[in-house]
Amino acid sequence: MGGRGFLLIATAVLVAGCGGGGGAAEPKQSQAGSPAKVTLELWHLSTTEPMKTIMAERAKEFEAKHPNVTIKATVLENEAYKSKITTLTQSGKAPDVFATWGGGVLKQQIEAGLVKDLSADVAPILGGFTKASLAAYQFDGKTYGLPTDIGMVGFWYNKKLFAKAGIQQPPATWAELLDDVRKLKAAGTTPIALAGKEKWPGHYYWAYLAMRIGGVPALQQAATDKNFTTPDFVAAGQQLKALADLQPFQKGFLGAGYSTPDGQSASVSNGKAAMELMGQWAPAVQKSSGKGLGDDLGFFPFPAVDGGKGAVTDAFGGGGGLAVGADAPPEALEFVKFFDEQANHSRAVEKGGVLPVLQGEESAVKDANLKVVAESLAKATGFQLYLDQAYPPAVGAEVNDSVAQLIAGTKTPQQVAEAVTEVAKSE
The missing domain is CATH 3.40.190.10 (Periplasmic binding protein-like II)
Structure with a gap:
């Protein structure tokens, strides 16, 4: 969601006011003259x-x-x-x-x-x-x-836990985010909640880093060229590894779900972790899975990466x-x-x-x-659909799997890029 997602990614009521008929075929009539069941x-x-x-x-x-x-x-x-x-x-x-x-x-x-x-x-x-x-x-x-x-997708955070760690404002750059993770850990707070078991939440980090480093065109070009081994994608993996090396996630995150009572959303909702990278549905799921943060809940966009070609306004x-x-x-x-x-x-x-x-x-x-x-x-200024939906299903699944292995420490940034490329070229 996409992950999503969903998610989750909420299926809702739809669109602009046209109500009834307008083009659909008439329902079949039963022998008694009423519409068939x-x-x-x-x-x-x-x-x-x-x-x-x-x-x-x-x-x-x-x-x-x-x-x-x-x-x-x-x-x-x-x-x-x-x-x-x-x-x-x-x-x-x-x-x-x-x-x-x-x-x-x-x-x-x-x-x-x-x-x-x-x-x-x-x-x-x-x-x-x-x-x-x-x-x-x-x-x-x-x-x-x-x-x-x-x-x-963006970061949903606990204002009170940020303040407790001496963080005055949300990070504007990736380097500042990594520094804030260190501050939160020093204050005895789990910096980030992650549903490692479900994999799709982890792919958000790699995708956003690739966007910030290479720009949205890099992700679109990769879909055409079926090549994810370019320096921008490898660099995205390296930056995600730098985050994972700080051990920022909650204990047992590799087996954690997203919306379960002890999962990613509830960890943030119940004040046990300072932030999560999640879509616009996060507040609703937090209320459903935990206590909810009320006015202590804040949101900030994914930070810029110094020297990157992507804009912080790319979504x-x-x-x-x-x-x-x-x-x-x-x-x-x-x-x-x-x-x-x-x-x-x-x-x-x-x-x-x-x-x-x-x-x-x-x-x-x-x-x-x-x-x-x-x-x-x-x-x-730009918009990129979730990679596990934008790309063919097998490619999206490989992104999720390989990034999960990178976060777990069992795959290198280069190996992630090569694995995704191999599946893309086989499609």
């Missing part, structure tokens, strides 16, 4: 509040408006979702409506003929979305999914979206269009479940930290 398979990632409740409420509302429809929801956390959706799509099937991060994974599903082209049906409402939120779901001028969330992240399976009944598109009501999406934004994907929706952001994220996104 339909069961919609809905797969999503909303395992934590507030989106867990919001998603369930929207499903019930849709069923109330469409008595012939029963929604069967499969709700999975990030890694389980990635695994199960991959297995399902490899078998040549896709759920009727399913969460997607877009990018290379969605592109492979499209090429396999598993995803419905929504272009004609959603054309009237596309102008209501922000440009950045749509990009991951569009290929060759066609739209294959609609965004429900957009955001960026790394993504969001959540919904796609429709190629063989889904017409009601699946109706379900997505039901979510296309701006009032629904803005309500989810107000509750802190998602960030704006619609034009002019910024005022619905109530949380002070999420406002900072939204403002950072608005000023972003």
Whole structure:
């Protein structure tokens, strides 16, 4: 999430106000003249509040408006979702409506003929979305999914623990971050929480360092050249190793989950670690998995790297979206269009479940930290989707695996670069 992600990466209510029909085929009629019974398979990632409740409420509302429809929801956390959706799509099937991060994974599903082209049906409402939120779901001028969330990864930190360690303001450079890690350790505080078991949170560090050192074009060029052994990627690994060598993570981090009661999010939420590198959903998951920090929670963008070609205003992240399976009944598109009501999406934004994907929706952001994220996104000079979603699935998986080994000390920066390159060239 992408990791995500998710995540996690919240599957939410959707987009600009178009409500009902608008292009979908009429439902089949039974012999008695009423619509035939339909069961919609809905797969999503909303395992934590507030989106867990919001998603369930929207499903019930849709069923109330469409008595012939029963929604069967499969709700999975990030890694389980990635695994199960991959297995399902490899078998040549896709759920009727399913969460997607877009990018290379969605592109492979499209090429396999598993995803419905929504272009004609959603054309009237596309102008209501922000440009950045749509990009991951569009290929060759066609739209294959609609965004429900957009955001960026950054550091969420405990202001009180920073102050206790004598840190007056968040670090602006990577060198300052490493220095702050030393200060936090000296003050008896665990600097960073990490869900080592789940791997995807670790890839954020390597990806962001590669962005800050090489710039967003370096990551895009690597996708084309299938070469991750350039000096910028190796340097990213070296800088991550410099962090790992400081032993900044909580005890037992290699076996820790993300949203579990003793995982990464809860460690920060319960004041046991000073920060985590995570997406815009972090405050909601922290409240769900632990006590929550309230006003003590702060956010700062990933620091700049001295001498790097990337700008601190370049953002790394993504969001959540919904796609429709190629063989889904017409009601699946109706379900997505039901979510296309701006009032629904803005309500989810107000509750802190998602960030704006619609034009002019910024005022619905109530949380002070999420406002900072939204403002950072608005000023972003470049944007890079999560690497485990931007690249083909096998490449993304290798990034996650190799970076996890680097953090654990069992792979060198050069070996990470070579392993990812080898898988990329075999795709």
